[in-house]
Amino acid sequence: MSGAFRIPRAGRLSQAKTARFSFDGQSYTGIEGDTLASALLANGVHLVGRSFKYHRPRGFLSAGAEEPNALVQIVRDGARKTPNVRATVQELYDGLAANSQNRWPSLSFDVGAVNDLASPMFSAGFYYKTFMWPKAAWKSFYEPKIREAAGLGVSPDKPDPDHYSSRYAHCDVLVLGGGAAGLAAALAAAETGVRVILADEQAEFGGSLRFETGARIDGQDGFAWAQAAIARLSAMDNVRVLPRTTAFGYYAQNFVGLVERVSDHLKAPGHDLPRERLWQVRAKRVVLASGAIERHMVFANNDRPGIMLAGAARTFLNQYGVAVGRNIGVYTANDSAYAAAIDLKKAGVNIAAIVDLRDNPTGPVIDEARALGIEINFGRAVIRAGGKLRVSSMTVQPKNGGGERTISVDAILMSAGWTPSVHLFSQSRGKVAFNDETKRFVPGTYAQDCVSVGACNGTDGLSATVDEAYAAGAKAAKDAGAKTAKGAKPKVDASESWSRGMLGAAPGAGPDTTVKAFVDFQNDVTAKDIRQAVHEGMRSIEHVKRFTTNGMATDQGKTSNMHGLAIAAETLGKPIPEVGLTTFRAPYTPVTFGAIVSHARGPLFDPTRKTATHPWAEAQGAVFEDVGQWKRAWYFPKAGEDMHAAVDRECVAVRTTAGLFDASTLGKIEVVGPDAAKFMELLYTNPWEKLEPGRCRYGIMLREDGFIYDDGVVGRLAPDRFHVTTTTGGAPRVMNHMEDYLQTEFPHLNVWLTSITEQWAVIAVQGPKSRDIIAPLVEGIDMSDEALPHMSVREGKICGVPTRLFRMSFTGERGFEVNVPADYGQAVWEALWAEGQKHGATAYGTESMHVLRAEKGYIIVGQDTDGTVTPNDAGLDWAVGKKKTDFVGIRGMARPDLVAKGRKQLVGLKTKDPKVVLEEGAQIVEDPKQAIPMKMIGHVTSSYWSQNCGRSIALALVAGGRDRMGDTLYVPMPNGVIEVEVTGMVFFDETGGRLNG
Amino acid sequence: MLLIRCPYCEEERPELEFRNAGEAHIARSTDIAGESDDDFEKFFFIRSNPKGIIYERWRHMHGCARFFNAVRDTVTDKFVMTYKAGEPKPAKLPGVAK
Missing domain, CATH: 3.30.1360.120 (Probable tRNA modification gtpase trme; domain 1)
Known part of the structure; x- marks a missing residue:
């Protein structure tokens, strides 16, 4: 038995295939096919992390990509220590080692939790208010300390030893999401023969069919139908099926970025496998079937380990065979939590009570729950949860006030309803529209050749979803050029009913309490923080978001955005659409730099250009410098020579015998x-x-x-x-x-x-x-x-x-x-x-x-000139054809400012002390005794020690330079002022006789 | 990443192959040396920067290397059409209401 909370005969994993793993050094046993989350829950482990700001103990909220709490570090070896991995997404392999993050000295006793007690100091906007003075302290003191205390995992300290790959692909129809809707759309498109790519972020296709036990399609259980559908699609030559693949960005003209996790789920990935593969897909049509994400209820201490989304608990039971508790409470504002209670009850888990905020809801799931003998309380709210490292009770009160009753539980399932995942639609620059009746933002105006189907389109019910998706898949194929369609639409025989829920804070969250009722778990944003932001003058949701950081964590507010918006709207006394939704941006979930960079790192980051004589120079021991992409021999040191000595010798040799360059x-x-x-x-x-x-x-x-x-x-x-x-x-x-x-x-x-x-x-x-x-x-x-x-x-x-x-x-x-x-x-x-x-x-x-x-005063464009230097400024007037009537720049050169007096001109500089070499870029002043800031009249462009001249030489751009010949100017430096004389630009062989010497 | 139709290669190619070269239809005077300061300022410094339809030059840098003209909507980033260098501004744009 792999864990005390594994239910015999529940779930779809083969209990025979066990996998050993460790969490914070403690060994556990799970089953192949588990996620790290389901394996830990099977062993009764709920406490897996500490929160970002208050260091509050946290467990699993979800069973998928939206997880805000359960972030862990996966350690494979010295160099492979991946931080911030969502335990709900990480698949288990034998030998997996994970550690919790953001706690010291241990997960159950975390010193940082003092922040929780001191939380009045840390309310919304506290960074902006508290750490303002003194200004210099931000960089040197506040920021490093805050980063140390608040935080996510620790970055690996060694170069990434894994390799990543990158592919471009084209297709006619790209289907994003492999639940019932995505599968139906992919089938419809694929049957026409067009090129289809189907991607889903999960290891297994099926989406919500993984937990919806009430679904039957084409005479089969919903999940079995999904597996049959994916098998059919995989066998088709015109279809590419990508599991474990997240569409993270939707760009112009149906260009979609996907990242495929190729080997993170394997015990010993072969060296031939990349860790991840980036897909850059150009699709003629895109079908978005990204589903919906369940929202939590906002009430006091709703973040205690053991409190999770109802759909997540159902996934843990029906997919992984894990009960998330033995005595479970349910707090809901919609029907779907009932199904979770029913499934758990049937699996032999006690359901302590269902608390439903609605007054008198009716429906088959409610009847079924009642028939199973589950206690149901309508019109009541859970006003707080008890327990610290694990939830121990829920306190219930009529929603309009009244007597409290505390019920012992070891887990609470919650559901405030489902939010359509419009992230990719929104990234495609589509405009969402608010449906006032269902209180949902759904796709409104499209900007690209795409279509949303199923739950992400606000379509309720499996039958309607499959109908819509199949038709959309067929149309997308036709629009992409498909000629014929054959095949039959999947027939939905049975499905579960869906209903809408609620947005915003439930009674237990205020409005005037000081309790912590979390809206955004990952950034520790409470209902009170959002109200406070409005009270302090934030009106736009974009300002509320930035002031409170709601929705700005790595989960990008997948569970929190709608609640935050509803609370802000309520506080402002405005309808939700007037307050507006914040903008969704790529990436949908975090993407590794490795996947983006792929092979373009190290020597492959940028081409290296080498000249024909490079091997010879290398053999001579030349030191090279990078000049653009070129490797150029910088100097050729002989034994015992430093750069200075080598350059002196080379320069003298060229003028006495000869040099090769x-x-x-x-x-x-x-x-x-x-x-x-x-x-x-x-x-x-x-x-x-x-x-x-x-x-x-x-x-x-x-x-x-x-x-x-x-x-x-x-x-x-x-x-x-x-x-x-x-x-x-x-x-x-x-x-x-x-x-x-x-x-x-x-x-x-x-x-x-x-x-x-x-x-x-x-x-x-x-x-x-x-x-x-x-x-x-x-x-x-x-x-x-x-x-x-x-x-x-x-x-x-x-x-x-x-x-x-x-x-x-x-x-x-x-x-x-x-x-x-x-x-x-x-x-x-x-x-x-x-x-x-x-x-x-x-x-x-x-x-x-x-x-x-430089000894000869020959300029280097880009060093002695900087894009604001005319031929006259550089002393090169002689090279301009005076009789010419046209050349590029002839008119520009005659502009008033370019012929005005006092322009900076190239001149030579000799330091009064010939041994002193000026610094290139150093500023030049007329009067070194003037007050700071001094008036700078030019700067040094080139400066060297010249062994041939026996002194230092320099070129400089100086205002009115050619009228200052012989003048003394000054170069103020940290160690004192350097005196210089303005000279001509030629330091050696002024007559030029040596050109024929 | 945008797709851009090269009017010389006569096909759509990814943006990576191209480079923008600024606003189009700004002719260099054949008597540039004789231009007034104002005219030179207009020619060299002043650009229209419209919200909406812009006429601009692109180069198929990593393809045929030809410069050509394009009509693009600066709001949607969409290319309306492309045409060869030296051709006049199109009198009518496909799919654009005026």
């Missing part, structure tokens, strides 16, 4: 066609028509607003062919910018644009010995200064492979950039390296590249 990441675009030069004229500030083939030019690209967008050296290979280079980070956006103008503004130009960044590896060889290194390997190119002057380009061969050989320099030294097809990049690099060794050349990385270019 991998420049492959530069963006490269080929601009080709009869109108290529015209196009270049329009996209760059410079003139291009007269540039001779074989020559290069430094080009500046602006946006239409006149600010620098990109720069790079452009070689004209032929009259109709330009080889354009861009910054490393700018390559994609420059390509987009060019395509945009070519396609939409200048479509008359006959030009083709091709990205060639990845096609060419680029090896920069820079320094006085650069030509000596390259020349022996080159064929077909005259390397003399006369034939190949600075800023020219030739096509030929190097090491036997094609090359576009640029004579250009980003260091100020004689320099070349050898472009070769990327596949030959490493081989050519190695050949050049071998030649270089004869001359004492070094490899250098991006850091030295930055220092060397």
Whole structure:
């Protein structure tokens, strides 16, 4: 026997298949097919958690996804400690280990429960009122303390070792919910032959047929019919059946997100199984069959362990064979709780009394309960529950006042009625409508191609549900393109009657009492809190919600929203629809980050781009830096060298012998066609028509607003062919910018644009010995200064492979950039390296590249410019074609503010103490003695130690900078003020003689 | 995720393949250098930002890479229609009451 509360011959589980599990270290036995909740209840365990704010003892409220209380931590191993798992959803497996949360030192004795006594301090809005002063204390003191005391489970502290998968799917009809309605709709659609996906959050299909013993369809018991239906559907090629799959989000154009729990219910999940699978489904039609969720009664101490929804108790009995008590009280405002009492009574459990708030209800279930000898009290309320760690009694009083009577019980089943689950409908942007007669929000105006059927549509009764769902399934299939329909509508032979219930607080909850009658269990919101919110001036339900946090817990108010709304409406004296319903948002139930992220984590989060010479640089011990998606060699330290020493050595070597640098990441675009030069004229500030083939030019690209967008050296290979280079980070956006103008503004130009960044590896060889290194390997190119002057380009061969050989320099030294097809990049690099060794050349990385270019005052777009810098600001006026009548940015550049005096201009800075290196980003002031906040006139954009200059160097944007040459300015820093002199931007070889040196 | 019909590929493709490129039918002057400050301001800075029907440019970035025009309702997010770059504003929109 797996637990003292297991009823022989009740339920659908095979009692032979036991499973051992533990809760808070205590061992128990359950049955395969149990949830953790049913297995604990079978062992008489009701106390499973402490509440969020008051640390009140809590048990199970529900038997499903709406559970607000029974959140536990499931521990598989050191890394797999899943917090906040609803015990009512977690399926049992042999060896399962669970722990309770939010209690210390133990579940039955929790120090935090002092909050319950101090609760007058913690009423609605207390966070907003109490923790305001001093302001700084919120971050350092209040917030961490509150988070520690109030809370959910503990996050795992190790990386998630599981893997997750993700699939896209398309279907004609997506049916969400696998109860009677969903099954009928899926059958109707599937029989037409269209592609159907049917998903249900439970392990077993059937929905409320799992507990409704009174249902008979097609001559079978309702649950048996559901199993037969799902077997039929599963066997059909056009149907995909997804159990344990929650539709959590309904997005635009029938795009629905579902998460399938693949292996959380398995004892030892195979390594080939993902933990969860995310389904992103695009459906032509969606059928919503999400059912309804039972509401609790709002009365004093309605949160004591042992008090639960009537439908939940019925599920525990009829599905799992578990009685939730031995002497049970029932408190209801509708019929469905009677069915639970009847089922339990028939299973041999004593029903102490049914307390019905209604005055004189009639109906078959009431007659049946009476015939079974159950005591029924009409027109009465349970005004409070007794007991602490477990309910021990219920106190009953006529609802309009009068004598009290206390009845001993060990469980209370409650039902205030059923709330249609309009979550997904509402997420689809559909508008709900309030039915005043049934006091329910039901789907009103649809925004997407979907339809609601059954209980989520406010349809009562199994027969009406199946009729509606079958017709809707058939219509959805037809609308999605189905030609023929065959098959027969399921016939409902018997069903249970449903009736409406009540909304809001029952008599035991006030209005003027100070008792705790919970509306939202998970966030510890009571009826009094909601009234108080209204009294303090909240009028909109959205404000009441945020002030009280009602419905804002991880259960998203599945059981609490309607009660909260009704209490607010009553207090405001307004009808419910005028107060309005809060908005439902995705996700319907919490979704793991793992499912959303799937494989896109670690190295797969973002592509890593490596250049052709990456393996060589790695073997040399290069340190890499991330530049966008690229890995670039940062510096090449020799034994014992730190970055500083390595960079100093590399920089000196380039200016004394030569250096090799991998420049492959530069963006490269080929601009080709009869109108290529015209196009270049329009996209760059410079003139291009007269540039001779074989020559290069430094080009500046602006946006239409006149600010620098990109720069790079452009070689004209032929009259109709330009080889354009861009910054490393700018390559994609420059390509987009060019395509945009070519396609939409200048479509008359006959030009083709091709990205060639990845096609060419680029090896920069820079320094006085650069030509000596390259020349022996080159064929077909005259390397003399006369034939190949600075800023020219030739096509030929190097090491036997094609090359576009640029004579250009980003260091100020004689320099070349050898472009070769990327596949030959490493081989050519190695050949050049071998030649270089004869001359004492070094490899250098991006850091030295930055220092060397700064020594020459060459700017880096995006570092020395920030999107508000004009060519004039950057000292690049010479690169703007003065005779041109059009180019992108020509008008923007002439805007009044862009030609005004006092703009920030790029200048050089030399610290008075040459050893001091400024911090990039540091602010510059004129007068360091002025009061704080000081007037900042600029900032440092680039700053390095230059071994070649024997001092620090910096570039800066300074207001009116070029008029301040020789002036002293100040850089205030935490350790004191640094004095600087404004200089030109060129720190090394001002005449530029070394370009031919 | 929206479905967008590319007028060049002539089929609906998921939003992930596309990139918005701002408002459509804002022509760059052929004599832009001679434009007044006011005209340039209108051309470059001022956008309509309507509640309802907007004409905008999209690029089928991860498809044919073409820029095209689309009519979208900013309230419902629904695309009314798409058409090729350079084509005039449609005189009549399908399914939109005016």
